[in-house]
Amino acid sequence: MLNISDLKFDDRGLIPAIVVDYLTRDVLTLAYMNRESLEISMKEGRTCFWSRSRNELWRKGETSGNVQHIVKITADCDRDALTVHVKKDGPACHTGAESCFNDEVFISEEISDFTVRGLMKLIEGRKTDPTEGSYTTYLFQKGLDKILKKVGEESTEVIIAGKAEDKAETVYEICDLIYHVLVLMVEMGISYEDIMKELSSRHVVDHKVKQEKMK
Numbered sequence: 398m399l400n401i402s403d404l405k406f407d408d409r410g411l412i413p414a415i416v417v418d419y420l421t422r423d424v425l426t427l428a429y430m431n432r433e434s435l436e437i438s439m440k441e442g443r444t445c446f447w448s449r450s451r452n453e454l455w456r457k458g459e460t461s462g463n464v465q466h467i468v469k470i471t472a473d474c475d476r477d478a479l480t481v482h483v484k485k486d487g488p489a490c491h492t493g494a495e496s497c498f499n500d501e502v503f504i505s506e507e508i509s510d511f512t513v514r515g516l517m518k519l520i521e522g523r524k525t526d527p528t529e530g531s532y533t534t535y536l537f538q539k540g541l542d543k544i545l546k547k548v549g550e551e552s553t554e555v556i557i558a559g560k561a562e563d564k565a566e567t568v569y570e571i572c573d574l575i576y577h578v579l580v581l582m583v584e585m586g587i588s589y590e591d592i593m594k595e596l597s598s599r600h601v602v603d604h605k606v607k608q609e610k611m612k
Contacts, residue, residue, distance in 0.1 A: 401435060405477040411447060412479055416489065418496075419468040419482040420593035421514065425489035426497040428457075430479065435470075442467050444481060463487030513589070516576075520583050536580050544584055547577045 406412050410432065416425040428446040430438065434454050437445040444457040444465040458464030465483035472479055490497040504510065523533035536544050551574040558566040582592070 399472055399476070401432060403476055404435075404472060404479075405475065406432065407477075411449070412477060414444075414446065414479045414481050416444065416465065416481045416483055418489075419484050420590060420597060423496055424498055425465075425483070425485070425495070435479075438467060438481070439470070444483060457489075458486060461487065461491075463489070465489070513575075513579075517579050517583065517589055520579055524583055533580060536577075537584065541581075541584055544577065544581050548574070548581055551577050 404412060411429045412431075412435070414428050414430045416428060417423070418425055428444075429449060430445075431447045434445045434447045437454070437456075441456075444467060446455055446457065447453075448455045456464075464486045465481075466486070468482045468484060470479055470481050488495050490499075520533055523531050524537045527534045527538070536547065551570060554570040555567065555574050558570045582588070
């Protein structure tokens with residue numbers, strides 16, 4: 398475990414701190430800390446930065462309520478930059494956006510920028526802005542019972558493929574299942590963050606297995 402004295406602050410006594418959402422791994426903002434704000438952050442368990450424009454300490458969420466609770470802080474190999482992993486109570490950006498990094502500068506035409514969250518946003522769009530001929534829109538129009546039926550069917554397909562020990566088919570069916578589960582989440586108003594929070598709270602992953610063995 399590094400000591401604060403091991404870190405390299407610049408000639409102004411500052412070190413850049415990249416704030417990352419602990420659940421989604423999204424980069425939220427880039428701020429700066431001095432030794433005092435870093436010590437406060439570690440003591441209070443919430444982010445405290447040094448405002449270069451106001452030349453003063455500021456605790457994130459002090460006025461907005463969008464507090465960032467620190468999970469861990471790591472330094473880079475040169476020890477002159479930090480990543481601060483947080484669980485946030487609200488948007489990170491003063492504009493109200495979840496992250497300060499939203500304006501695209503470059504997008505590769507060769508490498509896909511696929512994420513599960515991105516897929517979920519696409520699915521949400523098919524619900525709020527129905528598209529003719531879209532299978533996703535069709536599911537939303539049919540309603541919860543239809544969506545649940547598809548989740549059940551795809552679960553069965555995963556079991557059949559897994560039982561056959563067919564890896565390629567199992568991967569294919571798992572993708573179908575995940576897609577339909579995401580549709581169900583959107584239909585029920587369950588967010589990606591809701592799932593991540595629940596998963597992160599399960600520290601002992603074999604707890605239920607132990608319970609099953611005791612029955």
